[in-house]
Amino acid sequence: DAGITQSPxxxxxxxxxxxxxxxxxxxNHRYMYWYRQDPGHGLRLIHYSYGVKDTDKxxxxxxxxxxxSKTEDFLLTLESATSSQTSVYFCAISERSEYGxxxxxxTRLTVV
Amino acid sequence: xxxxEEDPQALSIQEGENATMNCSYKTSIxxxxxxxxxxxxxxxxxxxxxxxxxxxxxxxxxxTLDTSKKSSSLLITASRAADTASYFCARxxxSSYKxxxxxxTRLLVRP
Numbered sequence: 247d248a249g250i251t252q253s254p255x256x257x258x259x260x261x262x263x264x265x266x267x268x269x270x271x272x273x274n275h276r277y278m279y280w281y282r283q284d285p286g287h288g289l290r291l292i293h294y295s296y297g298v299k300d301t302d303k304x305x306x307x308x309x310x311x312x313x314x315s316k317t318e319d320f321l322l323t324l325e326s327a328t329s330s331q332t333s334v335y336f337c338a339i340s341e342r343s344e345y346g347x348x349x350x351x352x353t354r355l356t357v358v
Numbered sequence: 359x360x361x362x363e364e365d366p367q368a369l370s371i372q373e374g375e376n377a378t379m380n381c382s383y384k385t386s387i388x389x390x391x392x393x394x395x396x397x398x399x400x401x402x403x404x405x406x407x408x409x410x411x412x413x414x415x416x417x418x419x420x421x422t423l424d425t426s427k428k429s430s431s432l433l434i435t436a437s438r439a440a441d442t443a444s445y446f447c448a449r450x451x452x453s454s455y456k457x458x459x460x461x462x463t464r465l466l467v468r469p
Binding site for chain 2: 277279281286287288289290291294296304305336338340342344345346347348349350351352
């Protein structure tokens with residue numbers, strides 16, 4: 247989607263390795279979010295940010311950490327990947343308007 | 359779980375028919391939003407309805423909200439094959455600016 251990009255788009259990693267996913271926006275939106283999507287569970291919030299260096303946990307934050315050192319970038323890190331973290335990860339941005347959230351195209355992560 | 363329920367989980371209709379999807383939730387909300395997701399893509403925002411609104415329209419979309427019953431519905435009129443997608447409701451429950459999503463309804467519009 248315009249204004250928000252996720253990288254990488256696909257990644258296969260081994261159990262126990264660290265993984266970092268990147269979300270980059272050019273919209274200067276204050277709020278950024280990381281969700282994971284699994285069959286039967288819809289989207290579940292992992293972490294979110296309401297400003298530079300301001301982050302908070304979502305409903306499924308165990309095993310994940312985030313950092314936001316500048317407005318445009320929000321990083322999601324799996325410190326030691328596990329098979330249960332195999333999922334599709336979506337980043338979203340928001341400026342609290344009638345336009346809701348804008349989502350990235352997702353990162354498909356497979357932990358083997 | 360903070361996630362509500364969406365029904366049906368799957369819906370198959372003929373092109374030209376109307377499609378109705380329902381969303382129920384458990385706690386009070388600031389607003390409720392509907393999103394569409396095409397296969398393998400990110401979600402796209404369709405419409406937002408605030409807790410003090412009862413109905414909202416956008417093109418072929420009509421959303422209703424009943425806060426007393428804690429439920430919302432999305433109506434797509436005169437459906438097209440291109441409407442085939444998954445549809446999710448999402449609730450903003452407090453001032454923390456987080457959205458909580460339901461598990462979605464898969465809509466198939468047969469040409």
